[in-house]
Amino acid sequence: MIVYAIRRTFARRMSVHEHVWFVIATTFYFHDFWNQPAPDNARTLVDALKNLSIIGALFIIAGYGRGPRNLEPAYGDV
Secondary structure (H helix, E strand, O other): OHHHHHHOOOOHHHHHHHHHHHHHHHHHHHOOHHHOOHHHHHHHHHHHHHHHHHHHHHHHHHHHOOOOOOOOOOOOOO
């Protein structure tokens, strides 16, 4: 379901931003490594960093947009 929402060209950036906020909220709520003692927080820290990499990949998808640009320059590109 998530992949389908990202693959649609209709609202790709909007759905990516919604997914970014969802991943941020779940990371903050479920992976609170800052409240755990040092030896026990390793797994939650790894999971939080994994979610951070997912957020980065979602930003790459959002920056890519609807696809490659046309070959002819747009207005104002010189």
